[in-house]
Amino acid sequence: xxxxxxxxxxxxxxxxxxxxxxxxxxxxxxxxxxxxxxxxxxxxxxxxxxxxxxxxxxxxxxxxxxxxxxxxxxxxxxxxxxxxxxxxxxxxxxxxxxxxxxxxxxxxxxxxxxx
Amino acid sequence: xxxxxxxxxxxxxxxxxxxxxxxxxxxxxxxxxxxxxxxxxxxxxxxxxxxxxxxxxxxxxxxxxxxxxxxxxxxxxxxxxxxxxxxxxxxxxxxxxxxxxxxxxxxxxxx
Numbered sequence: 299x300x301x302x303x304x305x306x307x308x309x310x311x312x313x314x315x316x317x318x319x320x321x322x323x324x325x326x327x328x329x330x331x332x333x334x335x336x337x338x339x340x341x342x343x344x345x346x347x348x349x350x351x352x353x354x355x356x357x358x359x360x361x362x363x364x365x366x367x368x369x370x371x372x373x374x375x376x377x378x379x380x381x382x383x384x385x386x387x388x389x390x391x392x393x394x395x396x397x398x399x400x401x402x403x404x405x406x407x408x409x410x411x412x413x
Numbered sequence: 414x415x416x417x418x419x420x421x422x423x424x425x426x427x428x429x430x431x432x433x434x435x436x437x438x439x440x441x442x443x444x445x446x447x448x449x450x451x452x453x454x455x456x457x458x459x460x461x462x463x464x465x466x467x468x469x470x471x472x473x474x475x476x477x478x479x480x481x482x483x484x485x486x487x488x489x490x491x492x493x494x495x496x497x498x499x500x501x502x503x504x505x506x507x508x509x510x511x512x513x514x515x516x517x518x519x520x521x522x523x524x
Contacts, residue, residue: 302456331512340417340502340514341457354509388457395510402512404457
């Protein structure tokens with residue numbers, strides 16, 4: 299069974315640029331969630347996708363957008379990058395979006411640095 | 414709104430000491446509660462969870478009990494090892510399926 303994978307592992311961009319991060323979910327999982335983790339802090343929920351539809355969104359501006367594909371892999375796109383977007387971006391997959399204790403399995407993350 | 418508060422770190426202990434990391438939460442209803450662990454250089458891993466009041470989650474010698482009356486989910490281990498050194502996160506899942514996280518507690522175990 300393949301776990302959650304993310305690419306790239308590291309990325310350096312400049313302010314104003316756009317970035318796309320990719321995530322492959324664990325086999326059999328139809329739900330993907332994205333999180334932003336600033337250094338020394340807990341993750342912050344960005345959004346969740348379930349069967350190719352956005353299924354919930356945290357307190358992030360519209361320049362953070364996503365996609366989920368028929369194979370349940372996912373992309374996170376960030377436009378007009380700002381310095382504060384520098385963080386570790388985590389993807390997690392689960393069997394369903396259920397809130398009753400459904401375990402989320404995390405990828406290793408993509409570390410984004412905005413200069 | 415929903416929130417999770419956990420004790421600030423770092424927590425430094427000697428090997429074989431007893432560990433408690435405090436976690437309290439604020440939430441509407443009865444959310445499921447989780448402890449995740451992040452070992453150095455690795456991704457987040459689920460350590461244990463509890464889905465209803467009085468449930469006890471346990472794994473790898475760690476335990477936490479869902480206490481509705483005190484809105485707490487403290488993490489405990491009777492005898493820690495150097496390999497337990499990591500950052501521990503307490504989290505809850507809200508009605509919108511969002512995981513709400515604490516800030517994390519760094520645990521350092523000295524031989």
